[in-house]
Amino acid sequence: MNVFAVTYFAFLIIASSFAAFQQRRGPFMILFSLTLASFVLAIVGGTSALRSVAVGAGLLAFAASIAYCFREFLVIIMPTGIARELRTAPLTAAFGLFVIFTYAIAGIFAPWIAPYGESEIISSAFAPADENMLLGADQLGRDMFSRIVYGARNSVGLALVATVSAFFMGALGGLLAATKGGWFDQFLGRAADVIMSIPSLIFALLMLSIFGPRIIVIIIAVAIIYAPRVFRLTRAVAGNVVVMDYIEAAKLRGERTWYLIRKEILPNSTAPLVAEFGLEFCFVFLLVAGLSFLGLGIQPPTADWGSMVRENATLISFGDLTPLIPAAAIALLTVAVNFVVDWMLFRSSGLKE
Amino acid sequence: MPKAKRALLEISGLKVEGNTGEEWVDIVKGVHLTLRRGEVMGLIGESGAGKSTIGAAAMGYARDGTRISDGSIDFDGIELTTASEGEKRALRGSRIAYVAQSAAASFNPAHRIIDQHTEAPLHYRIKKRLEAQEDAMDLYERLRLPNPREIGFRYPHQVSGGQLQRAMTAMAMACRPDLIIFDEPTTALDVTTQIEVLAAIRDIVDQFDTAAIYITHDLAVVAQMADTIKVLLRGREVEEAPTQEMLDGPKEDYTKSLWAVRSFRRPQKSRPNGSEPLVSVRNVDAAYTGGVKVLDQVSFEIYKGMTVAVVGESGSGKSTAARVITGLLPPTAGEVLFGGDPLPPNYRNRSRDQLRQVQMIYQMADTALNPKVRVNEIIGRPAQFYSGLHGVKLKHRVDELLDLIELEPSRFYDRYPPELSGGQKQRIGIARALAADPTFIICDEVTSALDQLVAEGILKLLDRLQEDLDLSYMFITHDLATVRSIADEVVVMRNGLVVEQGGKEEMFRPPHHPYTDLLLSSVPEMDSNWLTTLLEERGVDNIGDAATV
Structure with a gap:
């Protein structure tokens, strides 16, 4: 012993x-x-x-x-209403919030945090970590740590924009379909079915090979792929709200569709939509990372976690963990977002105990 | 009933706490209860009085978010507060049974009734499957269900609400329990259906000498069922006495107020001479998609400043008539005139002013008010929408409306509906209708989801508003007591047809149409012999079919 x-x-x-x-x-x-x-x-x-x-x-x-400290910190700095919700948050959710917070800081302040530029070659290829380079160098001799920090801005930013666009399209369509009903609902529903019937990765690859791997194309392609799911969820949630008496009262008052959506339906369907946003964000993020890994996503020399895994993949056969660092960054964010989403789902479903 | 029997259930000093999310507050504050074999105890009180919580506690059960914090519950020598989950589970279903308010929601729609019935006896190995089924059919017969040998093999949605409630009572009897807890078993039923269920429950409790706790907020019902009555208020016992004693001379002020609640009466107004009716429904036919005709040549008129009550069981088409008037369901034939001019059949084609004139108050205030919108916006929106008020003027109007419905503006202005009580929500619903400055309001069962005291307050408010603002009401209800208190004229509907119509006084005076007679005689009265007398008059055999006469 x-x-x-x-x-x-x-x-x-x-x-x-x-x-x-x-x-x-x-x-x-x-x-x-x-x-x-x-x-x-x-x-x-x-x-x-x-x-x-x-x-x-x-x-x-x-x-x-x-996670515990971060939750206490949030409870103290936030206004009373949010603080009360946060106090009941499980530690996993607090941990998720902390990770998201860290990533956001890294993404926003990337140029100040990263010691070197994202495409700056400062050393020999695959140089091991030293006092200049926290995580060593990549296959061209660029600082791995700087690229991870910049990657937070590029990969997460892209996924965020794509998810927001998917949500905008899907949620708007779903709300309109639920409110209007009839042929409009049928038309949107069948259109969504058509998009969903095409395998998502193949659809993205097709779009990217036709229009070229530009950022805007990636965003639009991903938004189109994910919008139908959001559409279906929103339509189902709004469908439950539309049958309420207060909607009938508003209709009988002569209110227009836009008022109904904005004032009466949307406030009553936000909880599941927010939870869905978190989930979809993870999927979008993984899809973008996957596209980058295939070489059709964000193009070099822009730092992106997906392509960083691919570029350094050869090192894994030498038993080096470097390619796993960007992969771990992806995994950590996904897990963190899911922790937060679980907590929100739990709250919105009312499944207490 | 011999009182020498040993107590079956003895609850003493029971305290139950509920979690508000922040802290634990007392829901039941020290209640004592003794029940002997073969005895029926009625628990009455408003919602929030803790009746259902005590009912659940009698099974040693505390709902989610509540806990039994003090006191003892002794069931036939077993202390339920300290018994293990396993011990309690062994009692439930076999020796203690529970009949819930809504049988439709309590049966599993995916299984046949008889399979659900026999689940408990099979689980406890009291009977073999065939024996249990045979016994179920026997119980169905005793409860006077039609086709007792066949009905159990149907699925819950294939039988009517009243039959389902009786099937549920039969299910509770499956293991011949010592104690049954009835939690408002007839509240969701029509008066005519209620009688069948009441008669069935009373018979079966008598036949098997079962003890029962009967929870209800309807005094007249409890008077038929219980040997003793216990009145509860906010988790405390107000008083307890044998039924007849309680009916003859309640001691406490609160009990007296409960007894006096149905006293509100308004003299009947007569039609103004020589004037046009405000609303007139002419030979209206209506059908839902699928072609089932729900209104057949319906005609009635509503004059200015008057209240017309539309009465009937569920499915009689009274709510559909309201939907036709509002334009939600365009009629297939006939027309609706408003102030002499025909209204466009579909509400989408009506002008803003036409929409403003006809307002609606809903039965369920919970679903009628958007939970995510503040009170001032709920009430303010129609005023803003129709009259273009905004800023200070709008705030004044909202304050004025809140004053009208007797809610303090400073306290309620910024609240959200879920923070309000049922009666307060219903008042907000009324204020929203008034905000449009209408001449005609449709009240769809506005008091049926409320406690009696609160309902009376709402009726008085509606009556006062009618006087002050010269409103006309169409009052849809299945409750004849409400009709008696507020209506001027009555329209009786059945299966989409108008059976009888006329002034209130003449409607309540014989001779009636047979259906009106059935409705009237089915309203429970505050006399513990009422049910017995009624059953004798009607003849025992046809109670089961009373609703289908």
Whole structure:
């Protein structure tokens, strides 16, 4: 037994006794199960296995404490109404908010945060990390860290614009279809079916090879692909609102469609739409990353996480983790957004407990 | 009933708390209750009095967001507050059963009635499937359901509401429980259907010597069913006494006010001489898509400043008549005149002024007010829309309207509908109709979702507004007590036909049309022998078919 193992177990046992003493059942069960599992692991895998468990648990604990602090921070700075909602947010949602917040800062202030330009060659190809380069260099000798920071602006920005356009088209169509009904509803519905029947990646590839891989084409193609889903959801949600008596009262008053949509229907369908926005954003983001990986998305030398994975892919056969860093950035954002969306879905569905 | 029997259910000092999202507040504040075998206790009170919460607690159950915080619930020697989930589950369905308010919502639409009926006895291995089915048919027969051997094999949507409610009572009896909790079992039913269910419940409770808790807000109903009555107010007991004693001489002021609630009467006004009717519906036929005719040659007239009540069971076409007048459902034949001029059949083709003149107040204030819009905007919008008011003038108008409906402007101006009580919401609905400055208002069952005291307040308000603003009302209702209090003329409808119409006084005086007679005699009265007498008069055999006479 070495010092590490002894401290590790001592810490766990003291922590679980403390939790038990405080009558906190949940934390106690987590800590003590971890202790028992570690016993088994230490016997089977030795100290190295124990070390990886410790690192994993430490990272989780670290993420949890950051999330906890960030939630407290938001509760204090936000106005009362939002603060009350935030206080009930689970830690996962707080963690998601924190990650999104970090990405937003990185994206907005990219030129100030990144030590080098996104296409600036400063070193030899695949140079390892040193005191100048936090994460080493890529295949052309550009700073990996700077490119990740710029990538937050390019990839996330593009996905955001595409999702917003998809939502604008889909939600407007859905609201109009639900309010107007009749042939207009049928027409939009069948049009949406036609678009949905084409496989999305093939449709995007087709559009991009016809019109060339320009940013505007990517945005329009992605918006067209995702608009029908938003359309269907909005139409279903608005359909439940349209049958309410207050809509009938407004119609009998002689209100126009636009007033009905804006004042009566939209405020009552925002919750599921916001949740859907988060989900669609993830899909769009992954699609854009996938297109970049195929070489049809954002074009070099612009930094983009999807193409960065592709460009550095050769390194993986040498056991280097560099290509996984932009992939991890994509994964982290997706998970974070989903955490927040889960919380919103939970709130809007009213499935308390 | 022998009182020497040992208590079956003994609740003492029961406290239940509900979570408001912020903190726990008391819903039930220390209630005692003793129930012996074969005894029926009526719990009455307004909504929010904690009746249903006590009913659920009698099964050891606390709804989501509530918890039993203090007191004891002793069911036949078993302490339910400390019993494990498993022990409680073993009691529910077998020894304690529950009949919910809406049978239509409580049956699973995907399974046959009899399969749902036999689920509990099969689960507890009390009976084999065939035995259980045989027993179900026997119960259906005792509850006087038509075709008792066949009806169980239908799906819930294939039988009527009253039959479903009886089937649910039969289901509660499936394991011959010691205690049944009836939670407003007839509130959602028409008066004529209500009688069948009441008679069935009373018989079955008598036959099997079952104890029951009967929860309702209708005093006349509880008078027929219960041996003792307990009055609740905001989670506290007001008083408890044997039914007859309670009916003859309530002690507490609150109980007296409940008893006096149906006293509001307005003398009948007669038609103004020589004037044109304000609204006249002439030989209207209407059908929904699918071709089913729901209105057949309907004609009636509404004069200025008068209230015409349109009465009938659900499905009689009374709401459809309102939809034809508002223009939501263009008639297939006939026409609607307003002030002597024909109204365009479809509301889309009506002028803004025509739309303004006819306003509507809805039954469910919850769905009639947009939950995401503030009160001032809900009321202010029609004023802005029709009269072009804005800024300070609009605010004055909204304040004036809030004053009219007896709600304090400073307190309600900025509120959202979900923050208001049922009665307050209904008042906002009235204010929205008034904001358009109409001459004619259609009230679609405006009081049927409200407690009696609150409903009475709304009726008085509507009456006062009629005097002050010279309004005409079309009052759609199935509640004859409401008709008696507010109407000048009555139109009785059935299956899309107008059966009888005339002044209120003559309608309530015999001789009646047989259907009107059935409706009138079905309204429960505050006499504990009313149901018995009525059943004797009608003959036991045809109660089950009363509604289909």
